[in-house]
Structure formats: structure tokens, C-alpha cells
Amino acid sequence: MATEKSGAKSFLKSLLTYRSALAGVIIILFMVSLSLYTVIAIPYPEAVRLWRLGEKSFMDNPRVAAPSWVNLFTSKKLPETIILDTRSSASGASKAIVSNTFRFEFTFSYDYDEFPSELNMFFFSKFNKTLHVAVYWQKPGGEPLKLKDFTLKAGEDAYYISADAVLIERLNKYLSEKVGAGLNQTLKAEEALFAVEDQSVLSRDTMQPAKGKYKVVVEGTAFEEGYSVDAKLVVYGKVHGIAGTDYHRRDLSIALLWGAPIALSFGVVAAVAVTCLQMVIAAVGAWYGGRADSLIQRATEFTMILPFLPVLMMISAFYKINIWVLLLVVIALSVLGYGTKTYRAMFLQIREFPYVEAAKAYGASNKRIIFRYLVPKVLPTIIPSLVLSVADFVFLEAALAILGLGDPDAPTWGKMINDAYGAGALYLGYYHWILEPALLLVVTTLGFALLGFALDKIFNPRLREV
Amino acid sequence: MKLMHGVLRFARYAAKRGAVLFVVVVLAVYATILIANMGGYVDEMVKSQVMASVSQSVAQNPQYKMLPYEEKMKIINSLYEAELRRLGLDQSFYVRSFIYLGSALTMDLGRAQYMTSDSGSTIVRVIITERLPASILLFTSVNLMLFFIALFGGLALSHRYGSKMDKVVVSLSPLSSIPGWFYGIFLILIFAAWLRILPYGGMVDAPPPKDAFAYALSVLKHMALPAMSWLIAYSVIQTYVKRTFFLMFSSEDYVEMAKAKGLPPKLVERRYILRPTLPPIVTDLALTLISSWMGAIVTERVFNWPGIGSLFYEAIGFLDSPVIVGIVVIYAYLLAVTVLILDLVYMIVDPRIRMKG
Numbered sequence: 001m002a003t004e005k006s007g008a009k010s011f012l013k014s015l016l017t018y019r020s021a022l023a024g025v026i027i028i029l030f031m032v033s034l035s036l037y038t039v040i041a042i043p044y045p046e047a048v049r050l051w052r053l054g055e056k057s058f059m060d061n062p063r064v065a066a067p068s069w070v071n072l073f074t075s076k077k078l079p080e081t082i083i084l085d086t087r088s089s090a091s092g093a094s095k096a097i098v099s100n101t102f103r104f105e106f107t108f109s110y111d112y113d114e115f116p117s118e119l120n121m122f123f124f125s126k127f128n129k130t131l132h133v134a135v136y137w138q139k140p141g142g143e144p145l146k147l148k149d150f151t152l153k154a155g156e157d158a159y160y161i162s163a164d165a166v167l168i169e170r171l172n173k174y175l176s177e178k179v180g181a182g183l184n185q186t187l188k189a190e191e192a193l194f195a196v197e198d199q200s201v202l203s204r205d206t207m208q209p210a211k212g213k214y215k216v217v218v219e220g221t222a223f224e225e226g227y228s229v230d231a232k233l234v235v236y237g238k239v240h241g242i243a244g245t246d247y248h249r250r251d252l253s254i255a256l257l258w259g260a261p262i263a264l265s266f267g268v269v270a271a272v273a274v275t276c277l278q279m280v281i282a283a284v285g286a287w288y289g290g291r292a293d294s295l296i297q298r299a300t301e302f303t304m305i306l307p308f309l310p311v312l313m314m315i316s317a318f319y320k321i322n323i324w325v326l327l328l329v330v331i332a333l334s335v336l337g338y339g340t341k342t343y344r345a346m347f348l349q350i351r352e353f354p355y356v357e358a359a360k361a362y363g364a365s366n367k368r369i370i371f372r373y374l375v376p377k378v379l380p381t382i383i384p385s386l387v388l389s390v391a392d393f394v395f396l397e398a399a400l401a402i403l404g405l406g407d408p409d410a411p412t413w414g415k416m417i418n419d420a421y422g423a424g425a426l427y428l429g430y431y432h433w434i435l436e437p438a439l440l441l442v443v444t445t446l447g448f449a450l451l452g453f454a455l456d457k458i459f460n461p462r463l464r465e466v
Numbered sequence: 467m468k469l470m471h472g473v474l475r476f477a478r479y480a481a482k483r484g485a486v487l488f489v490v491v492v493l494a495v496y497a498t499i500l501i502a503n504m505g506g507y508v509d510e511m512v513k514s515q516v517m518a519s520v521s522q523s524v525a526q527n528p529q530y531k532m533l534p535y536e537e538k539m540k541i542i543n544s545l546y547e548a549e550l551r552r553l554g555l556d557q558s559f560y561v562r563s564f565i566y567l568g569s570a571l572t573m574d575l576g577r578a579q580y581m582t583s584d585s586g587s588t589i590v591r592v593i594i595t596e597r598l599p600a601s602i603l604l605f606t607s608v609n610l611m612l613f614f615i616a617l618f619g620g621l622a623l624s625h626r627y628g629s630k631m632d633k634v635v636v637s638l639s640p641l642s643s644i645p646g647w648f649y650g651i652f653l654i655l656i657f658a659a660w661l662r663i664l665p666y667g668g669m670v671d672a673p674p675p676k677d678a679f680a681y682a683l684s685v686l687k688h689m690a691l692p693a694m695s696w697l698i699a700y701s702v703i704q705t706y707v708k709r710t711f712f713l714m715f716s717s718e719d720y721v722e723m724a725k726a727k728g729l730p731p732k733l734v735e736r737r738y739i740l741r742p743t744l745p746p747i748v749t750d751l752a753l754t755l756i757s758s759w760m761g762a763i764v765t766e767r768v769f770n771w772p773g774i775g776s777l778f779y780e781a782i783g784f785l786d787s788p789v790i791v792g793i794v795v796i797y798a799y800l801l802a803v804t805v806l807i808l809d810l811v812y813m814i815v816d817p818r819i820r821m822k823g
Contacts, residue, residue, distance in 0.1 A: 020637070298490065305494045305798050309763055310778055311501065314790065317782045318504045391643035399647065399764045403779060417651070421768075426651075426659050426666065438651060442644060449643035453636075 014458055021454030027447030035261035047258045051250065051411040058249035062117045062236035064423075064430045067244040079112035079237035084216075086230045087124070093233070100225065104218040106233045110140075110194065115209050118236035119161035119190045121218075123152050127227035133220040135159065137193055140212025145174075152220075152229070162189045175201055190236075244432045246416070247423045255411035256436055262412050263444055266327055267394035273331045274393075275386040278339040283374045285340075286347030287366065296344075300336040308333055309399070316405045323397070323407035330396065339385075346378050353377075380459045388452035391445035398441060413437035480810055487802045492571065498794040499566050502787035506559030511785070512579075513555060520545045566791065573799075575792040580784045590792040593777065600669055601761035601773030604689055608696045609758045613751055615701050620708025627713060635706055642703030647764040650695035654768075657691060664691055667770035692769045715743050745812050752804050760797055 015021050042050075062081055071077055084093040084106040092107045125131055134149035147167055148159065161167065171192035176183050184203045187195065194209040195201045218231055243253035285296040315321070315329055350356065351374070359373050400406045401414025402421065420426075420433040503509065524530055524542050533541070550556045554565075569576060575590035583593040623632050657664040664687060665671070671684045715721075716739045724738045725731075761775030770776075774793060781789035 020640070298486065301487070301490045302493050302497075305490055305801055306497065307760060307794060307797055310760075310790075310794065311498070313763070313779070313782055314501050318501070318507075318785070388643065395645050395648065399645070402647070402764060403767060426654055429659070431655065431659075434651060434655070438648070441648070445643045446640060449640035452643075453640050 011458075015454060018454040018457065020450040024447045024450030024452075024454065027443055028451065031260055031264055031444050031447065034257070035264050038257040039261050042254065042257065044258070047254055047411055048409050050254050051258075052409060055248045058245075058251070059120070059122070060234055061245050061249040061251060062238065062240055063245065063249055064247055064425075064428075064433065065117065065236075065238055065240035065245045066430075066432045067242055067436075068239045069242065070239055070432070076113040077111070078114050078239045079110070079116050079235070080239055081237040082108050082110075082116075082235040083232065084108060084234075085232040087232070093231075095230070100222045100227075102220045102222070102229060104220075104231050106216040106218075107213060108235065109211075109213050110209060110235075111211055112209065112237075114238055115188075115194050116190045116235045117238050118234075119193065120234045120236070121159040121161060121216075122232045122234070123157040123159070123229065124231070125152055125154055125157070125227065125229040127152075127154055127222055127224060127229070129223045131220060131222050131227065131229060133218055135161075136217040136219070138215040138217070139194070139197070140210050140214060142197070142210075144215075144217065161193075164189060168192070243436055246419060246433055252416065252433070252436060255413070255416050256440060258411045259413035259416070259437060259440060260444070262323065262410055263394045263397065263441070266323065266397045267390040267444075267448070270327055270330050270334075270393035270396075271386050271390040274334045275339065275382060275389065277331070277335040278337065279343050279375060279378060279382065280370070281335060282340050282343035283347050283370045283378075286344050286351055287370055287374060293344075296336070296340070300340050303333065303336040304338065306333075308337075312400070313403060313405055316400060321407075323410045323412070326397075326400070326407065330393070343378060343382070346381070347374055350374055350377050384452050384456035384459055386452075387448055387455055390448040391452075394441065394445050394448075413441050476810075476813070479813065480806075483809055484806055487806050491798045491802045492567070494798050495570050495791070495795050496563070496567050499563050499570065499787070499791055502790040502794075503559065503563070503566075504785075506563075508785055508787055509555060509559050509562075512553070513550065516549050516553070516555075517546055520549060570791050570795045573795070575795070576788050578781075578789050579786045581781060581786050581789055590788050593789060594774070594792055594796070597761075597772060597774050597777045598759075600771060601759065601766075601775065603685070604692055604771060604773065605758035605761055606755060607689075608693045609754045611693070611697065612700050612704055613754060615697075616704035616708045617747065619701075619705035620710075620712055623705065623709040624712035624716060627709075632709070635702060635709070638702045639706045642699055642706075644699060645764070646692075646696040646699035647762070647768045649698045650692060650765060650768045653691045653695050653698075667691075667768070669772055688769075688771075692765055692771060695765070711746070712739070712743065715739050718742075745815075749808050752808060753801075756797075756800050756804050759800060760793070 016025075038047075060081065060083055065081075066078065068080065086093045086095040086104050094105045096103045096105075121135065123133070131152040131154075132149065133152055135147040136144040137147050138144045147161065148164060150159070168186065168189050171189060172183060172186055175187065175192055175195070175197065178197050179199060179201055181199075181202055183201065187201070187204075187207075191204075191207065194214075195207050196210045200206040200208055216233055220229065222229075241251055241253055243251065243256050245251055281296060285293040312326075312329060312333060316326055321329070356369065356373050359369050364373070397406065397412065398414030398417065401412055401418050404418060404422075406412060406415055406418075414437070416437040417434055420430065420437075423430070423433075425431070425433045521542050524538060524545065530538055530541060547556070554562060557565075575594075577588045578590050578593055581593060582588050583596045585592070585596070587593065619635075623629075623635060626632055654666055658666040667688070669685060669688050670681065671688075675681045675684055716735075718738075721734065721738045724734045729738075759774070761771075761773035761778075763775035763779055765771070766773050766775035767779060778790065778793055781793070
């Protein structure tokens with residue numbers, strides 16, 4: 001026992017003398033703890049629910065917002081989302097109801113260098129007859145400007161300010177009259193409502209948001225007693241949380257976090273299962289020889305002639321399988337392959353070694369010879385390739401997701417990249433959406449690659465650099 | 467007499483090996499047919515489509531407007547049966563799967579179910595040959611480049627075993643754990659989205675330039691990023707593998723023996739190191755070229771490259787089994803024939819391989 005312990009210790013010592021191995025181990029440990037945290041903090045059904053809820057449940061999030069920490073690196077400060085709600089006293093929203101008229105005031109100070117990405121107002125009301133409201137907008141030091149008046153729908157209603165085409169046209173006309181020149185382009189509602197009203201507004205390159213206190217007023221009239229009404233103003237920013245959001249306003253951190261355990265378990269399970277099964281099959285073939293061997297050989301040639309990725313694509317496209325069934329299919333398609341042939345060649349040599357002869361002479365069973373004499377001899381030499389193949393399988397899952405063939409429910413890194421690609425993130429400049437999952441994929445697989453190459457140098461010292 | 471005997475033995479071996487490979491191809495193609503037809507489920511879908519279109523055409527035909535319901539159903543049913551017979555769907559799927567197998571193996575690839583070539587043809591052979599040049603242009607040339615970089619780089623490194631350059635290559639090799647298409651995304655980000663000097667994807671500008679020279683230039687520009695992504699991803703690891711490969715061959719006992727005999731180093735290298743490495747290198751090259759024929763599905767998707775990989779992806783989207791089976795059949799045949807030829811050539815050339823049987 002003691003020698004085994006010191007053997008493990010010296011192994012660890014020699015492993016960690018390689019700086020690359022140390023880096024790899026640290027990365028893998030970090031990813032494993034991130035995965036453990038994720039699995040405990042956000043149970044899988046909850047993650048799937050959050051990921052599949054649809055846009056309605058994230059209405060307070062901006063669309064494709066960059067992560068908040070982007071502001072640390074840029075001179076221009078991107079806006080955070082500002083939410084003002086009359087139902088909570090803490091925010092800058094006040095509410096005054098005098099019999100059948102009511103007045104909400106939302107005040108906020110805007111201190112950012114960029115325009116917000118969107119403006120919406122949500123209403124929550126209970127009434128029986130009709131409720132009429134008018135919304136006014138006041139820039140810092142400006143006059144109140146009426147945005148719209150309309151009748152509310154009972155229950156939940158919304159005024160999508162950014163989507164109000166009539167308003168946009170009116171605001172553009174108002175601005176060009178105010179500056180005394182035609183605007184170079186039609187401004188969006190959130191641009192027109194925040195822009196400094198001087199010559200700079202003429203071009204999108206020069207226009208700037210006015211900094212200072214903004215005031216939005218909602219005045220309303222009810223035609224009954226005993227009604228209730230509340231409102232929420234959302235000034236959507238361009239940054240959100242530590243990971244940003246996607247086109248469906250989802251917080252990307254859910255998928256980033258859950259991507260880790262899925263990638264790790266997919267990669268590690270596939271790598272271990274494939275390598276071990278390949279080895280055992282090769283050992284059985286090499287040891288028994290004859291018919292069993294040639295059957296295995298032919299079956300291996302059969303799977304090698306089937307193109308792997310296309311077959312996998314067909315199966316996952318036609319049968320709409322989830323990620324764990326996909327894992328099983330991947331394992332099934334890979335157990336007979338290039339590795340089986342390589343290991344068989346190794347076992348054919350080992351079979352002739354004297355210690356195996358000795359085992360046969362003392363009457364060891366076939367099973368014992370395979371599992372106690374053949375497999376352990378080869379194991380160390382293939383551990384590096386096992387560790388290295390984790391990276392391949394992690395990217396295999398990502399590749400399937402990029403082809404739109406992954407598990408539709410699972411929030412994985414590959415799926416994120418696929419979503420981003422589909423939404424044209426590279427064309428439209430939503431780089432965070434692609435870079436975050438891509439970098440996590442790179443870091444994770446690099447961890448395994450660094451460890452794998454270091455292990456290779458230790459276990460196969462013949463090729464160690466001088 | 468001895469020669470005759472040898473030729474006979476060779477022929478017997480070749481026939482046996484060929485037969486085994488053929489059986490493997492048959493099995494692989496049959497498996498593809500089963501998967502691509504979803505075990506017959508595709509037939510059910512086609513049948514229900516036929517039924518829908520037949521009922522619609524009968525319902526819209528003024529000639530049948532006045533007929534009672536039963537009469538109409540009779541007409542629909544007889545038209546439906548006729549259509550099924552026309553499509554060959556009146557037989558059970560398993561009978562037909564063998565018919566498919568037969569025509570696939572005789573390279574009678576038939577017509578696509580839904581897809582058409584850019585020229586409007588539904589013949590599978592035309593659809594495939596239309597996409598083939600794109601895949602060959604990109605992936606065969608990239609693979610050839612990779613092959614020669616790795617070959618000469620590996621040979622040079624094996625001479626300078628342990629030098630600085632060697633160490634750089636060894637320490638860069640973990641970069642190859644990231645596949646080419648993934649580097650492709652980063653390259654698009656840098657060169658297309660940020661620097662705006664190379665296109666995002668596709669094979670040629672739209673509209674294509676009229677002038678042949680401008681056309682070639684445009685294709686080259688579109689090839690740059692996908693080719694670069696593969697070179698970044700695979701050149702280092704392949705050089706590393708080749709270096710190790712040459713090192714292994716140069717540390718064989720017979721090489722030491724030759725050196726001990728005092729043979730000049732050039733001769734040792736040519737005759738004792740390089741010559742035995744030739745068979746695996748040729749195998750490697752042949753198999754690389756064959757598999758580059760299939761294109762690369764993910765890289766072609768990322769770069770929107772109109773090759774065989776994209777065709778395969780689209781065929782899966784359309785559930786177009788004739789196209790899928792057609793691509794796999796050609797691939798399987800090419801692979802099997804290549805393996806067979808290599809096997810036989812080595813048996814003649816390499817005295818270390820002895821034939822059994």
C-alpha cells in the first residue's frame with residue numbers, strides 16, 4: 001500500500017513539474033467546481049425552464065446586451081437598464097391617486113454616453129369600464145412632450161414606445177424643426193427622446209444623449225370608483241449582468257453556466273467509455289483470435305467505412321434525440337474504430353510476452369488474463385490519448401449544435417454559438433454572444449489538451465523532448 | 467513454376483480481400499439506406515403527402531364536383547393507388563430497401579426526392595457532381611498543403627530533435643485540440659467583421675465576376691479564411707505527429723546497425739529511415755485525399771461553402787434519402803477501392819508483409 005501511495009505521489013510530482021500540466025489541472029479543477037456549483041445552484045429542470053420560457057418572461061431584460069463589465073474597458077459608458085415601478089417605493093416612481101384621476105411620475109438621472117436600446121412602459125390595472133392615460137416625456141431642462149394618449153386594456157397592458165411608428169415620425173419632425181435642418185436619417189424613438197437638441201442631432205455620428213434628470217409623467221382618468229392601476233417604465237440599457245443577453249432577452253449566464261457540466265460530462269463520459277470499450281474489445285479479439293477476432297475486424301472495417309459525422313447527423317436529425325441518447329449513439333458509433341485497430345496491434349505484441357505465457361501456464365482464466373494481464377499493460381500508454389479525446393468529444397457536441405442538430409432543450413455552449421450565428425451576431429456586432437461560449441469551449445478543451453500532452457510525455461517517455 | 471504459384475496466391479488473396487471489402491461496403495450502404503429512410507418512416511410521410519395532393523386535386527376538379535361522396539372517394543383511392551405504384555411504394559419497405567441497395571451498388575443513384583441542382587436537374591449524379599468541385603477545390607488543396615507542411619516540417623524537426631523550433635512545435639500542439647471550423651469563427655470575427663478585408667463566407671462574390679481572372683481572384687479570396695482555419699488547426703499537430711513518426715523510425719535497431727557499420731549518414735537516411743516510412747505515408751495521403759472528397763460538413767456550414775458537406779447537410783434537412791445514400795455510396799466505394807489497392811500494392815512492394823491464405 002505504502003509503495004502505491006508514494007508511487008502516486010511521485011507521479012503527481014513529476015506531472016506538476018510540467019507547467020502546462022499544472023495549468024491544465026487548474027483549468028479542469030476550475031471547470032469541475034463551476035459545474036458542481038451550477039448543478040447545485042440551478043437544477044437542470046429549472047435551467048431548461050428558464051432557457052425555454054420565451055421572451056415574455058424576460059421583458060425587463062434588454063435585447064442582445066453586452067455584459068456589464070464591458071464598461072470597465074471602454075471610455076464611453078454604455079447604459080444599464082433602468083426600471084421604475086410604481087409598485088415599489090424604492091425606485092424613482094411616485095404615484096398619486098385623487099378619486100378618479102391619477103398621476104405617475106418617473107424620474108431618473110441618465111449619465112451614460114450611449115443611447116438606451118429600447119423603451120417600454122407596462123401597465124397593471126384592474127377596472128371595469130375604461131381607463132384613459134396620457135404619457136409625457138421631459139428631457140433634462142426641457143418642456144414636457146406628449147408621447148401618446150390611449151385607453152388601457154384591463155389586466156396587463158404595454159405601451160411599446162420604441163415601436164410606436166406615429167411617435168417616431170412626430171419626434172423626427174419635431175427635432176428637425178427645432179434644429180432648423182433636415183435630419184440625415186430617421187432617428188429611433190429612444191434616440192430622439194434622449195438626444196441633445198442641437199446641431200449634433202443631425203447625424204448619428206455626432207448625436208449624444210442628454211445627461212441629467214429625465215421625467216416621465218403618466219396622467220390618467222378612470223370612469224369609476226374602486227379601480228387600481230400601476231405602471232412600470234423600462235429604459236433598456238446596452239449592458240446586462242455578467243454575461244449579457246441574447247436576442248430573446250435571455251440572460252446568457254444560464255447557458256454559460258450549464259454549458260460547463262454538459263460539456264464536461266459529455267466529453268469525459270464519451271472519452272472514457274469509448275477508450276475503455278475499444279481497449280476491451282481489442283484485447284478480446286487479440287487474445288481469442290480466430291473467429292472472434294475476424295468478426296471484430298470486419299465490424300471495425302464496417303464502422304470505419306461509415307462516415308461518422310454524417311451518420312450521427314442523420315440519427316440526431318431524424319430521431320430528434322436528447323443529449324444523453326446522443327451520447328450513447330456517439331459511443332456506439334465509436335467503439336469500433338481506428339483505436340480498436342491500434343490497440344489490437346498492441347495486444348498482439350503483449351500476448352507473446354513471457355509473463356502472459358506464465359499466467360497461461362499456471363492456469364489463469366481467459367477473463368483474468370485479459371483484465372489483469374493485458375489491459376493493465378496497455379492502460380498507461382493510452383491514458384494521454386483518453387484525456388486528449390475529451391476535447392474532441394466536447395467539440396463534437398458543439399459541432400452538432402452548430403449544425404442545429406443538438407438537443408433543443410439543453411442550454412449548451414454550442415447551442416449558444418448556433419443561436420448567435422443564426423441571428424447574424426457576427427454581422428451585427430453582437431460579439432459577446434459568440435465570444436463567451438467560444439472562449440469557455442477553448443479554455444475547457446485547452447485544459448484537457450495541456451494535461452493530455454504532459455501525460456503523454458510522462459507515460460511515453462521515449463518521445464520526451466531533450 | 468514458382469512465379470505461377472506466386473501469381474495464383476496473389477490473385478486468391480486479392481479476390482478474398484476484395485470480396486471482404488465488398489461485403490463491408492454492402493453492409494455500410496444498407497445501413498445508410500435504413501437510417502436515411504428512418505426504417506421506412508419516410509415512406510409513410512411520402513404516402514400521406516400523396517394522399518393529400520390526390521384528394522386536393524380531385525376536390526378542385528370541376529369534373530368531379532357533382533359526384534356523390536362515395537364516388538369521389540373511389541376516384542381518390544384509385545388515383546392514390548396508381549400514384550403509389552408509380553412511385554413504387556406499393557411494395558413493403560423491406561422489399562424496396564433491397565431494390566434501393568441493388569441500384570445504389572450499381573451506382574444507379576436515381577433522382578432526388580425534393581432537391582434540385584442549381585441547373586434545375588433532379589438527377590442525384592448531377593446534384594453531386596455540381597457540388598464536387600467546390601469541395602475538392604477547398605479541401606483537397608488544403609489537405610495537400612497540410613500534408614506537405616507536415617511531411618517536410620516533421621522531417622526537418624526530427625533532424626533537429628530537441629532544438630528550439632522543435633520545442634515550439636511541441637508546446638504549440640495543444641492548440642490542435644480545437645477543430646478547424648472553430649478557428650473559422652474567430653477568423654471570420656477578425657478578418658470579416660472587424661478588419662473587413664475578407665468575406666464572411668460563400669465561394670464567390672455575388673454577382674460573380676464575368677472575367678475569368680477576376681472570378682478566380684474572388685474564389686481565392688473566399689478560400690482564404692477556411693483554408694487558414696484548417697492550417698492553424700491542423701498544421702502543428704500533423705507536423706508533430708510526423709516528427710514523432712520519423713523519430714520512431716530513426717531509432718529502430720537496423721538504423722543503429724547501419725550507423726555502426728559506418729555507412730554515410732545520407733545513405734542511412736535514404737535507405738534505412740525514409741524507405742520503410744513510405745507505405746504509411748502513402749496510405750495517409752491516399753486516405754486524406756479520399757476523405758477530403760466528402761468536404762467538411764461543419765466547416766462548410768460555418769463558411770457557407772457550397773460543397774458536398776453543405777449538400778449533405780441540406781439533404782438531411784430535406785430528408786432526401788436518394789441524395790444521402792448517393793453521397794455515402796460514392797464515399798464507401800472510393801474508400802474501399804483505395805484500401806484494396808493500397809493493400810495489394812504493399813503486398814507486392816513490401817517484403818515484410820506476407821500473405822496468408
